[in-house]
Amino acid sequence: MKRIFDTQLIGPFAAMVIVALIVALTTERFLNPGNLSNLSLQVSIVALIAIGSTIVIFAAGIDLSSGSMVALLTMILAQLLKFIGIPLVLALPLILFFGGLLGLFIGLITAYGRIPSFITTLAALIAFRGLALTFNNGSPIFSLDPALEPIFYGKLFGVPLPFFYLVFFYALAAFTMNFTKLGREIYAVGGNPAAAVLTGINVRKVQTTTFVIAGFMTAVGAILMSARLNSGSPNYGQTLELQAIAAAVVGGASLAGGRGNILATLMGAMTIVIVQNGLNLNAAPSSVQNIVLGLIILLAVGIDMWRAEISALMGRIFGRSSSQQSSSIKKEA
Amino acid sequence: MTPATPLWEFVDITKAYPGVLANDKVCIRLMPGSIHGLLGENGCGKSTMIKTLSGVQQPDSGQILYNGKSVTISDPQAARDLGIATVFQEFSIVPTLSVGENIFLGNMPRSRFGVIDWARVYDEAARVLAEMDVDVSPETITGTLSVGEQQLVEIAKAIAMDARMIILDEPTAALGEDEIERLHQLLRNMRERGTAILYVSHRLDEVERIVDEVTILRNGCVVRASGETKINVSEIVSAMVGEDIGEHYPKERNATDGIVLEASGLATKSGVKDVSFSLCRGEVLGLGGVLGSGRTEIARALFGTDELIAGQVTLNGKPVHFRREIDAIRAGLALVPENRKFDGLFFNFRASGNVTAASLGELSRFGILNLKVEDQATHNLIRDLEISTQAEEKTVNFLSGGNQQKIVIARWLFSASDILILDEPTQGIDIGAKIAVYKLINRLTRAGKSIILISSDHDELLAMSDRIAVVQHGTIARTVDASELTHDDLVRASADIPHSKPEEAFA
Numbered sequence: 001m002k003r004i005f006d007t008q009l010i011g012p013f014a015a016m017v018i019v020a021l022i023v024a025l026t027t028e029r030f031l032n033p034g035n036l037s038n039l040s041l042q043v044s045i046v047a048l049i050a051i052g053s054t055i056v057i058f059a060a061g062i063d064l065s066s067g068s069m070v071a072l073l074t075m076i077l078a079q080l081l082k083f084i085g086i087p088l089v090l091a092l093p094l095i096l097f098f099g100g101l102l103g104l105f106i107g108l109i110t111a112y113g114r115i116p117s118f119i120t121t122l123a124a125l126i127a128f129r130g131l132a133l134t135f136n137n138g139s140p141i142f143s144l145d146p147a148l149e150p151i152f153y154g155k156l157f158g159v160p161l162p163f164f165y166l167v168f169f170y171a172l173a174a175f176t177m178n179f180t181k182l183g184r185e186i187y188a189v190g191g192n193p194a195a196a197v198l199t200g201i202n203v204r205k206v207q208t209t210t211f212v213i214a215g216f217m218t219a220v221g222a223i224l225m226s227a228r229l230n231s232g233s234p235n236y237g238q239t240l241e242l243q244a245i246a247a248a249v250v251g252g253a254s255l256a257g258g259r260g261n262i263l264a265t266l267m268g269a270m271t272i273v274i275v276q277n278g279l280n281l282n283a284a285p286s287s288v289q290n291i292v293l294g295l296i297i298l299l300a301v302g303i304d305m306w307r308a309e310i311s312a313l314m315g316r317i318f319g320r321s322s323s324q325q326s327s328s329i330k331k332e333a
Numbered sequence: 334m335t336p337a338t339p340l341w342e343f344v345d346i347t348k349a350y351p352g353v354l355a356n357d358k359v360c361i362r363l364m365p366g367s368i369h370g371l372l373g374e375n376g377c378g379k380s381t382m383i384k385t386l387s388g389v390q391q392p393d394s395g396q397i398l399y400n401g402k403s404v405t406i407s408d409p410q411a412a413r414d415l416g417i418a419t420v421f422q423e424f425s426i427v428p429t430l431s432v433g434e435n436i437f438l439g440n441m442p443r444s445r446f447g448v449i450d451w452a453r454v455y456d457e458a459a460r461v462l463a464e465m466d467v468d469v470s471p472e473t474i475t476g477t478l479s480v481g482e483q484q485l486v487e488i489a490k491a492i493a494m495d496a497r498m499i500i501l502d503e504p505t506a507a508l509g510e511d512e513i514e515r516l517h518q519l520l521r522n523m524r525e526r527g528t529a530i531l532y533v534s535h536r537l538d539e540v541e542r543i544v545d546e547v548t549i550l551r552n553g554c555v556v557r558a559s560g561e562t563k564i565n566v567s568e569i570v571s572a573m574v575g576e577d578i579g580e581h582y583p584k585e586r587n588a589t590d591g592i593v594l595e596a597s598g599l600a601t602k603s604g605v606k607d608v609s610f611s612l613c614r615g616e617v618l619g620l621g622g623v624l625g626s627g628r629t630e631i632a633r634a635l636f637g638t639d640e641l642i643a644g645q646v647t648l649n650g651k652p653v654h655f656r657r658e659i660d661a662i663r664a665g666l667a668l669v670p671e672n673r674k675f676d677g678l679f680f681n682f683r684a685s686g687n688v689t690a691a692s693l694g695e696l697s698r699f700g701i702l703n704l705k706v707e708d709q710a711t712h713n714l715i716r717d718l719e720i721s722t723q724a725e726e727k728t729v730n731f732l733s734g735g736n737q738q739k740i741v742i743a744r745w746l747f748s749a750s751d752i753l754i755l756d757e758p759t760q761g762i763d764i765g766a767k768i769a770v771y772k773l774i775n776r777l778t779r780a781g782k783s784i785i786l787i788s789s790d791h792d793e794l795l796a797m798s799d800r801i802a803v804v805q806h807g808t809i810a811r812t813v814d815a816s817e818l819t820h821d822d823l824v825r826a827s828a829d830i831p832h833s834k835p836e837e838a839f840a
Contacts, residue, residue, distance in 0.1 A: 179704065181697040188690055191681035198638070198668055198676055199691040199744070200659035258681035 023278035044162030052214030060257025068128035070237030073222035078232025103215020107208030140233035190257025370544035418491030428476030433458035509624030582796035599644035619798030627807035667745035684724035735766020
């Protein structure tokens with residue numbers, strides 16, 4: 001357990017708690033049971049997609065495609081259910097499979113075609129949105145299946161189902177990243193691809209795998225999105241990819257790759273959603289929400305980059321002379 | 334030749350970082366027209382001193398005198414204005430720009446209207462390069478040059494700004510023998526013109542050759558002061574390490590007659606031609622030759638990194654064909670690459686992740702890693718190889734070069750490889766760590782492992798190899814018993830490059 005809950009979680013956890021405290025103190029309704037369960041619904045889609053985005057980032061890639069992929073997959077799901085008449089129990093695994101397949105394409109083109117993932121997924125971001133519009137003349141498809149909605153709104157022991165999805169997938173991801181060969185290889189490829197090649201790691205295969213995971217998790221998000229609104233639409237998931245990346249970054253994942261803790265991404269997503277929720281409860285317009293989101297990202301990365309300066313400043317404020325400290329350490333040595 | 338007043342005087346420079354006193358009242362006097370060696374093991378405070386002198390950071394206390402007057406070097410630009418040029422160990426050239434642009438980066442000659450005067454940029458750059466006897470066009474894109482040539486461009490930057498004081502941090506780490514000689518000639522010329530040169534190097538044979546005075550640091554303090562003219566390598570070593578280290582090269586002869594690996598007629602697209610040799614159990618086969626002669630390429634061909642277009646590798650009597658690195662690793666080969674920073678280490682991992690990186694398959698069942706075995710094995714290796722115990726808790730970027738190199742080698746101890754290719758294993762690490770690497774080589778050969786040793790340090794190659802294969806132009810010119818070669822033989826044999834100076838070949 002020490003491996004999963006390491007020191008990298010302290011910062012993102014503190015940020016989440018501080019933000020929650022501020023919102024709780026300033027907004028009465030925040031701690032209502034209704035609002036809290038609403039919160040887990042709100043965070044679920046972005047947090048699940050962020051698992052994939054984060055794992056791609058761990059391998060020093062970036063996935064910009066997930067927002068559009070959500071739209072495309074909701075349209076495919078709608079098509080399957082409404083016009084082709086495939087039963088839900090078959091359609092859902094198919095969507096998960098398609099998500100993985102789209103991820104596989106992106107991964108193969110990126111890793112074996114040696115095109116930077118920023119470009120391949122940017123291309124996918126644009127193309128998938130276009131592809132989504134080719135279904136049903138570009139119009140949303142509503143009232144897909146009455147059995148769809150409970151997937152999102154259902155409860156177990158009074159707890160919303162998406163909470164369980166989060167626990168399941170984050171536990172799986174944390175296990176994979178910390179205890180499996182694949183997880184170690186992903187960190188190795190992100191940390192130093194040249195060294196990974198020379199230690200016999202199949203770098204391209206690992207990179208491709210991260211995109212398959214990202215595609216699969218995006219499909220999970222797409223299913224929840226469809227279930228939430230019982231529909232499919234080519235307009236779903238706008239900027240979702242950026243929110244997922246923001247969750248990873250606020251959670252401390254290094255965009256250079258190789259560093260970060262997957263559970264911190266969940267905290268990053270929570271932090272973002274709590275802020276949005278607080279602003280919502282105080283009836284702030286969406287323009288303000290976007291500005292605040294931008295500032296949070298800047299602040300999260302800034303705190304990480306300026307860590308040395310901040311601790312030096314703290315040292316000065318609390319009157320700890322660094323030279324005194326160092327000479328005493330030297331004597332011990 | 335040497336005037337009595339120092340050009341620069343650094344008095345009682347003290348600098349502390351959290352947890353360590355990096356410089357403790359360090360004094361250095363630099364005379365004009367003198368090459369001053371700054372020596373010491375890794376972590377002794379050399380880099381800190383260089384950063385202070387070049388204005389990258391400020392000392393906590395101390396005084397800096399320029400021509401007897403007190404000055405402050407507030408930032409790198411101030412250092413430049415005072416005529417200080419620094420050639421850092423890590424390159425500061427921009428690979429995508431031309432050589433001329435790099436030479437004048439941040440200091441471009443401008444015409445009257447503030448526009449960059451390109452004609453002057455390239456003319457001046459050409460003049461500097463000609464003065465340095467470097468045969469590179471100023472319009473060449475710097476990234477396309479060899480590492481050695483890029484290093485010379487770094488130095489050209491310093492010359493172009495007419496520096497009165499030049500700091501060189503490990504300037505020869507990436508250079509071949511003939512390039513080092515060229516650099517030294519250049520420094521001697523600059524010395525004639527009265528430039529003060531601060532020369533930092535780990536290679537003591539060089540220091541002996543070129544340096545006029547030395548300052549030796551240990552644990553942040555000066556242990557031997559400047560102004561001494563007679564340089565003796567063994568004295569320097571004892572001063573640096575703080576004790577008499579005894580035998581510099583503790584070579585054990587463990588070679589047997591049993592051939593484990595045989596290469597015949599190897600060729601690759603990267604320039605390896607008709608390479609044939611054999612390697613015995615317990616043997617150290619040295620590959621000698623200048624930088625760019627093809628030693629690293631031979632290693633890559635053996636390891637399955639570069640595809641063979643001809644030839645055959647035979648392992649324990651059986652022909653093998655490595656399509657990728659993992660095939661070679663599974664067959665018991667190991668490669669400790671030349672540049673541990675770029676190709677060897679995972680800086681995002683602690684020692685454990687680095688040690689097991691090449692053995693993840695063996696370490697896992699059904700894809701799940703056995704972390705207990707990993708921790709225990711890493712703990713044992715850290716103890717055995719006397720690696721800093723910090724490596725267990727901290728990521729390896731916090732460790733010294735010597736510790737880092739030991740960790741890369743530990744990776745192949747963990748994977749139980751039988752044949753280790755060590756490409757410049759002691760480059761840029763201090764004496765103590767070098768000796769530790771030599772002892773490790775002994776330990777491996779004693780256990781019946783075989784080693785292919787690539788090194789530009791001729792003394793090391795001669796002392797630690799059983800046989801030496803001299804590599805020229807991608808092929809092995811000859812293979813001889815190490816005891817039959819002298820240092821001069823090796824220099825001459827490996828530096829024999831007809832195409833660089835054709836007229837001398839006939840002289």
